[in-house]
Amino acid sequence: MKNTLQKTLAGAIAALAMLITGCGPSQPVLNVYSWSDYIDEGLVSDFEKQNNCKVIIDTFDSNEFMYSKLKAGAKGYDVIVPTSYMAKLMFEQKLIEPLDLSKIPNAQKIDKLYLKNLAFDKTMKYSVPYMLGYTCIAYNKGKLGKIDNSWNVFSREDLKGRMTLLDDMRETIGAGLFFTGNKINCVDPAALQKAKEQILKWKKNLAKFDNEVYKIGITSGEFLVVQGYSGDILQAISEAKDLDMMIPREGVSISCDDLVIPVTAQHKDLAYKFINFVCDPKNAARNMAFTCYFSPIPEAKKYAKGFDVDMLFPKSLYTTGQLIQDMGEKNKLFIDTWDEIKLDQK
Amino acid sequence: MDSRSVIGRFFSKIKHGVPEWALSAPSVVWLLLFFLIPSLLVFAIAFRTADPSGGIDDGWTLETIKNVLRPEYVWVLWRTVWVSVAVTVICLLLSIPVGYWISRQNPKYRYWYLLIFIMPLWTNFLIRIFAWRILLNPEGFLRRALIAMGIIPSDVFLLNNIGAVIIVTVYTCLPFAILPIYAAAEKFNYSLLEAAQDLGASRFKAFYSIFLPGIRRGIITAILVVLIPSMGSYAIPDLVGGVNGEMLGNKIAIRASAYRNLPEAAALAAMLSIIITIPIIVLWLRQRRVAKTTGSALKSHVEGGLVK
Numbered sequence: 001m002k003n004t005l006q007k008t009l010a011g012a013i014a015a016l017a018m019l020i021t022g023c024g025p026s027q028p029v030l031n032v033y034s035w036s037d038y039i040d041e042g043l044v045s046d047f048e049k050q051n052n053c054k055v056i057i058d059t060f061d062s063n064e065f066m067y068s069k070l071k072a073g074a075k076g077y078d079v080i081v082p083t084s085y086m087a088k089l090m091f092e093q094k095l096i097e098p099l100d101l102s103k104i105p106n107a108q109k110i111d112k113l114y115l116k117n118l119a120f121d122k123t124m125k126y127s128v129p130y131m132l133g134y135t136c137i138a139y140n141k142g143k144l145g146k147i148d149n150s151w152n153v154f155s156r157e158d159l160k161g162r163m164t165l166l167d168d169m170r171e172t173i174g175a176g177l178f179f180t181g182n183k184i185n186c187v188d189p190a191a192l193q194k195a196k197e198q199i200l201k202w203k204k205n206l207a208k209f210d211n212e213v214y215k216i217g218i219t220s221g222e223f224l225v226v227q228g229y230s231g232d233i234l235q236a237i238s239e240a241k242d243l244d245m246m247i248p249r250e251g252v253s254i255s256c257d258d259l260v261i262p263v264t265a266q267h268k269d270l271a272y273k274f275i276n277f278v279c280d281p282k283n284a285a286r287n288m289a290f291t292c293y294f295s296p297i298p299e300a301k302k303y304a305k306g307f308d309v310d311m312l313f314p315k316s317l318y319t320t321g322q323l324i325q326d327m328g329e330k331n332k333l334f335i336d337t338w339d340e341i342k343l344d345q346k
Numbered sequence: 347m348d349s350r351s352v353i354g355r356f357f358s359k360i361k362h363g364v365p366e367w368a369l370s371a372p373s374v375v376w377l378l379l380f381f382l383i384p385s386l387l388v389f390a391i392a393f394r395t396a397d398p399s400g401g402i403d404d405g406w407t408l409e410t411i412k413n414v415l416r417p418e419y420v421w422v423l424w425r426t427v428w429v430s431v432a433v434t435v436i437c438l439l440l441s442i443p444v445g446y447w448i449s450r451q452n453p454k455y456r457y458w459y460l461l462i463f464i465m466p467l468w469t470n471f472l473i474r475i476f477a478w479r480i481l482l483n484p485e486g487f488l489r490r491a492l493i494a495m496g497i498i499p500s501d502v503f504l505l506n507n508i509g510a511v512i513i514v515t516v517y518t519c520l521p522f523a524i525l526p527i528y529a530a531a532e533k534f535n536y537s538l539l540e541a542a543q544d545l546g547a548s549r550f551k552a553f554y555s556i557f558l559p560g561i562r563r564g565i566i567t568a569i570l571v572v573l574i575p576s577m578g579s580y581a582i583p584d585l586v587g588g589v590n591g592e593m594l595g596n597k598i599a600i601r602a603s604a605y606r607n608l609p610e611a612a613a614l615a616a617m618l619s620i621i622i623t624i625p626i627i628v629l630w631l632r633q634r635r636v637a638k639t640t641g642s643a644l645k646s647h648v649e650g651g652l653v654k
Contacts, residue, residue, distance in 0.1 A: 064400075064603035071400050093399055161503045162484065169604050207506040208588045213479065221485040222505070329398050335605050343418040345590060 028053045030270045033066065034081040035059060035257070038131070039278070040290035047277050053270060061211075070095050075264045078271040081130055084120050085326040087258045091126040096260040098126050103272040106279035111296045118323055119256070127258035128275055131231075131293035132313050134247070134254040134321055135171055138233040140224045142242030149246040151179040153225055154202035163225040164217065165202065167209035169338040170324050171253060172199065175227060178251035184322040187330045192337045199341050209342075218243060229255075234292035234312065247314065254313075254321030256296070288312060385619060391612035400606035410609045414617065419597075426594040427621070429508065430576040433515045437523040437572045438565065440516070445527030445564070446557070449534070456532075463524050471518065475585050478514050479505060482586070506588035514582050519575065523568040530564025531557075566629050577622050594618050 032039075036059040044055050058077070060066040063086040070080075071093070082090060090096045101107050107128050114129065121127045139147055147153055154163055165172050174184040176195030186192070207223060215232045217223040219240045226233075237243045259275045261268060277283060284295035285303035294313030301309045327334065395405035448459045466474065481488055482504035492498045504510060534557065542552035558565070580595030587593075594614060601611035 062603055064606065068400055068603060068606070089399065160501075161506070203589050206589050207503070208591070213476075213585060216476075216479075220480070220483060222479075222483050331398060331606070335607075339418075342592065343421065345421055 028267055028270055030055045030079070030267055030274055031077050032057045032079045032081075032274070033060065033077040034079075036061070038081065038257075038291055038293075040283075040286045043278070043283055043286055046283075047274060050277075051270065051273060055274075070262065076266065077262050078265040078267045079274055080260050080262055081257050082260060083324075084127070084129075084256045084258055085324055087127045087260050088120050089326050090260065090262075091121075095262060096126055097263045097265075099124060099128065099261065100272070103269075104128060104276045104279065106276045106281075106297075109279060109281060109297050109299055111298050113318060114256075114296045117318060118254070118321075120323070120325070121258070127260045128279060129296045130257045130259050130278065131287070131291065132254060132256045132296055133230045133293045134252050134313065134317055135166070135174075135227060136230055136233060136245055136247050136252055138218050138226050138228055138236060138243055138245045140218065140221065140242055141244040143221075143224055146244070147225075147246065149249050151175050151248045151250055154205060156225075157205055159224055160205045161207050162223055163206055164208055164210045164214050164223055165199070165206060165227045166214075167211045169334050171227070172209065173334055173337055173341075174253050174324065175199070175248075176202075178248065181250075184251070184253050185325045185327065187327060187333050189333065192333055196337050196341055200344055203341065203344070230312070231291050231293040238292070247317075252317070252321060253324055254317055255324060388612045388619070389616050391609055392616050394609050396607045396609045398606065400608070402608055407609075410613045414610060414613045422592060422594055422597055423617075423621075425508070425592075426577060426579075426618075429512060429515070429593065430573055430579075432512055433519060433576045434569055434573045436512070436516045437519050438568060440520060441523035441527050441568060442558075442561075442565070444524050445531045445561070448524075448528050449531035450536070460524075460528060464521050466517075467521055472581065472585075474518065475514060475582060478510070478517070478586060482510055482513075505586060506591070508587065508591055510586040510588075511579075511583050511591055511593075514586050515576050515579060518582070519572040522571045522575075526567035526571065527561060527564040530561035530567075534560045563633065566633050570626065570629060573625055574622055578618060 063083050115122050176199040180194045182191045214226040214228050215236050218226045219236050233245050261271045281297050281299035282303045284297045284300035288295050395403040395407050397403045489504050493500050539552045542556045578595050583591045583593045598611050598614045601607045
């Protein structure tokens with residue numbers, strides 16, 4: 001009796017062990033931590049086939065959440081895709097490591113003009129640029145007709161309750177700073193005060209400050225004017241033909257997301273291969289078609305089929321667009337301004 | 347055989363073999379490790395200094411507490427409290443008739459009726475909120491119908507305001523209010539209502555002064571399970587609230603992320619915990635009195651489980 005039980009148990013354990021180890025020799029796994037819908041799925045499976053590995057993509061929806069998770073000791077990611085200002089902070093905080101560019105031959109193809117004029121990490125010491133985007137305004141052309149390219153659209157009282165600004169401290173205060181004639185990284189208290197007063201005027205006409213639902217909202221007709229990120233907005237426009245977009249002449253912010261390797265990465269070789277893979281011009285072109293964001297690899301333009309690369313990122317933004325910087329201690333000024341904007345009850 | 351009695355017998359079997367403290371040990375350890383200690387840590391972090399890169403420094407300070415007690419926050423606090431109370435009151439007004447009605451149905455079908463009210467919980471919470479966004483959409487059928495019927499003026503929106511926050515929160519909390527009230531109503535002895543009417547009480551009077559006190563424990567449980575989660579609400583005001591729809595939960599979230607100020611997030615969270623503790627203590631004291639006065643007749647296992 002006892003013998004049968006032991007045999008059954010041994011059999012069960014063996015079966016379980018086979019189930020767990022399962023399909024032959026185990027494949028290495030590359031863990032990527034990125035934004036949602038930010039890479040063509042076809043590319044991921046190509047990479048898996050080429051390197052006989054498995055890629056797991058985990059997503060975040062704000063740099064700050066990703067950062068606080070890492071800062072709290074999260075491990076296991078091999079490649080992360082933070083925005084430039086956050087990559088800089090992560091490097092200063094020793095959360096990501098210096099890159100060995102000899103392992104990323106395609107990094108040579110990154111636009112020199114971008115690196116020289118805009119990038120924080122000009123020598124790609126710790127990050128390789130992945131995608132560029134900018135903040136702009138989408139509107140319902142079917143209902144509103146063509147509208148003037150200015151942030152002042154948010155003053156229109158006839159659109160009360162049908163417009164949104166981003167729920168993002170830097171982007172939204174940035175819009176106020178641009179409109180009142182300042183730069184996005186301005187930390188002059190008087191200028192911030194003026195920007196605040198401007199945004200409070202706009203706030204009366206807003207449905208809400210929003211990062212999550214504006215894309216669905218503008219497509220469904222709920223919102224008529226929204227501030228948003230270029231990739232999202234271009235995707236929305238391709239889905240609904242009533243929509244159009246404009247780039248306010250007072251100025252817009254641009255941002256770049258970078259590929260970085262955290263110090264805790266466990267599959268560094270695979271991580272380097274992955275970064276090199278997405279920097280291949282052909283792959284970058286496929287990614288642009290999928291995400292509607294702009295790859296800073298000029299050669300990719302050759303392989304772009306069925307869409308106009310310059311639509312994704314107008315050339316003029318190379319000189320007029322402004323990158324958001326992390327202001328360190330001075331961040332407090334933005335925090336206080338944003339708090340006052342949010343808490344104002346008038 | 348009824349499945350409940352099988353489970354009951356199983357537990358009573360265990361009870362005879364194992365001392366009582368051993369049975370409660372797992373839940374005590376669980377609460378200690380994952381509730382009490384983290385809560386105390388939150389209170390402690392509120393007194394630490396923040397470093398601008400998002401960490402917690404070694405120093406101690408009272409500045410954070412002073413900062414979150416600024417008068418501007420009273421607005422957010424006040425909104426959090428009144429919205430939660432409004433949600434609780436509406437939930438009670440809706441769930442008492444529903445609980446009464448189900449408990450009066452043929453026992454064969456009661457669980458089916460209950461199931462209808464619980465079924466929405468099978469769908470993900472966020473998906474249900476997004477469904478409400480479609481329903482209340484300014485271009486949607488509902489708003490246009492209300493305007494066409496002259497019920498609302500054409501410049502009123504159903505979405506992105508405090509009303510939407512209340513409607514959606516009531517919707518998500520309602521099943522949790524119906525359950526304990528139904529559980530109490532099911533055990534209520536309805537011949538008492540007939541007796542009251544025989545003795546000259548009106549139907550309303552009988553309902554009000556016999557039925558409601560009779561299901562008091564169910565009502566108290568319902569208040570707790572609705573009031574507490576709505577005070578900590580975060581996703582609903584974020585998704586359907588407007589420019590002035592933020593509640594305390596949203597303020598905590600932004601401090602833990604964009605502001606990189608964990609001590610301030612902790613101070614607000616501690617404040618929320620304290621505010622939530624007040625109704626719990628009040629209701630707990632009341633419930634003890636109720637338990638004493640009504641005795642064991644109204645004790646119900648289902649309820650007991652939910653109160654915890």
